[in-house]
Amino acid sequence: MSSSRLLNACRREKTDKIPVWLMRQVGRYLPEYRELRRRMSFMEICKSPEISAELTILPVEKFGVDGAIIFSDILTPIEACGFDVRIEEGGGGVAVENLKTEKDIEKLRSYTPDSTSFVYESIRIVKKMLNGKVPVIGFAGAPFTLACYLVEGGTTRNMLSVKQLMYSNAGLWNRLMDSLTDVVLHHSREQVRAGADVIQLFDSWVGVLSPLDYRKYVMPYMKRLVREIKTAGCYVIHFATCSAGILKLMQEAGGDVIGIDWRIDIGHAWEVIGDKTGIQGNLDPAKLLADKRLIEEEARSILDKTGSRPGYIFNLGHGVLPNTPCENVKFLVEYVHSYEVDVA
Ligand code: 1CP
Numbered sequence: 001m002s003s004s005r006l007l008n009a010c011r012r013e014k015t016d017k018i019p020v021w022l023m024r025q026v027g028r029y030l031p032e033y034r035e036l037r038r039r040m041s042f043m044e045i046c047k048s049p050e051i052s053a054e055l056t057i058l059p060v061e062k063f064g065v066d067g068a069i070i071f072s073d074i075l076t077p078i079e080a081c082g083f084d085v086r087i088e089e090g091g092g093g094v095a096v097e098n099l100k101t102e103k104d105i106e107k108l109r110s111y112t113p114d115s116t117s118f119v120y121e122s123i124r125i126v127k128k129m130l131n132g133k134v135p136v137i138g139f140a141g142a143p144f145t146l147a148c149y150l151v152e153g154g155t156t157r158n159m160l161s162v163k164q165l166m167y168s169n170a171g172l173w174n175r176l177m178d179s180l181t182d183v184v185l186h187h188s189r190e191q192v193r194a195g196a197d198v199i200q201l202f203d204s205w206v207g208v209l210s211p212l213d214y215r216k217y218v219m220p221y222m223k224r225l226v227r228e229i230k231t232a233g234c235y236v237i238h239f240a241t242c243s244a245g246i247l248k249l250m251q252e253a254g255g256d257v258i259g260i261d262w263r264i265d266i267g268h269a270w271e272v273i274g275d276k277t278g279i280q281g282n283l284d285p286a287k288l289l290a291d292k293r294l295i296e297e298e299a300r301s302i303l304d305k306t307g308s309r310p311g312y313i314f315n316l317g318h319g320v321l322p323n324t325p326c327e328n329v330k331f332l333v334e335y336v337h338s339y340e341v342d343v344a
Pocket of ligand 1: 023024025026027028037042069070071072073074075087088089090092093094139154155202204318319
């Protein structure tokens with residue numbers, strides 16, 4: 001595995017080709033997944049390690065991506081704690097049972113990785129199937145983003161209930177974040193123990209916060225989390241959307257690589273982050289709905305800014321959209337691999 005492009009990039013070493021994988025590379029845009037979903041619910045698939053392992057390696061075989069992200073969800077450990085999680089049919093959002101009181105925090109405190117053993121079993125199967133071909137990416141939701149689902153009961157535009165809790169009840173907020181940090185830490189470590197080479201932390205919604213709020217209400221937990229996950233012996237990719245205002249703070253919080261969305265120029269993002277940390281992103285997933293000429297143009301403009309710089313991983317700025325044509329995904333991956341890097 002030491003010669004893997006993705007891991008080389010995590011170490012900020014030069015690679016023969018630019019590593020590429022896509023967030024949500026397994027999902028509704030894949031006909032194989034849609035077919036499976038006619039027979040099984042999303043959670044049933046997550047809890048069937050043989051099946052989730054097959055799905056995990058599908059984009060490696062079909063498109064030649066440089067990493068296999070395990071088929072699961074950021075809400076899997078939340079459901080395992082006894083919160084009702086409902087994935088809305090037809091590609092909608094998710095509904096999560098609200099966390100209301102101290103007693104609900106006890107449910108998080110009682111989490112043990114035994115209740116999510118199917119994830120680790122899936123990783124073990126994937127490791128065997130891949131036999132070192134590409135690294136395995138485990139993942140978890142970051143505490144703030146999980147708190148959003150628990151407090152809002154789903155995703156909302158401005159996360160006002162979360163903010164209200166944060167600003168008005170510091171004690172409860174701290175206990176909630178502390179408990180979620182422990183859940184994510186235990187879940188991530190167990191994924192590494194099962195064979196995950198990289199852990200991506202999805203702080204998808206943290207961009208709703210001001211820099212000051214991020215520093216005060218989120219950063220201490222992220223610092224502890226990243227530091228302690230890394231002691232398990234893996235690389236950490238730290239991802240958020242709408243993060244232009246907090247990029248430097250995210251970098252300070254930790255991670256070998258910072259994942260960014262498309263709302264910021266990648267050259268500028270790298271200036272902010274500095275040269276001690278890698279960067280991942282940042283093609284707008286909507287570009288994959290366009291024709292190949294535009295996809296190539298847009299990918300090239302990103303690669304021209306980042307291509308030969310060690311520590312760069314090509315990815316989208318957020319997940320693959322459900323109506324994305326598979327042939328565009330294949331085209332993109334092949335184009336990134338064909339981009340000539342300066343190996344000197
Ligand atoms: O290829 C892969 O990445 C598959 C594994 C995977 C991952 C990494 C899934 C499967 N979900 C995730 C991460 C995830 N889940 C995130 C972080 C990435 C992001 O910001 O998009 C988030 C926020 C979720 C929560 C979630 N799960 C949503 C979003 C709801 C919202 O608030 O907008 C949804 C719809 C799900 C269900 C889900 N998870 C995964 C799939 C394939 C699906 C769709 C299930 C279906 O309808 O069949």
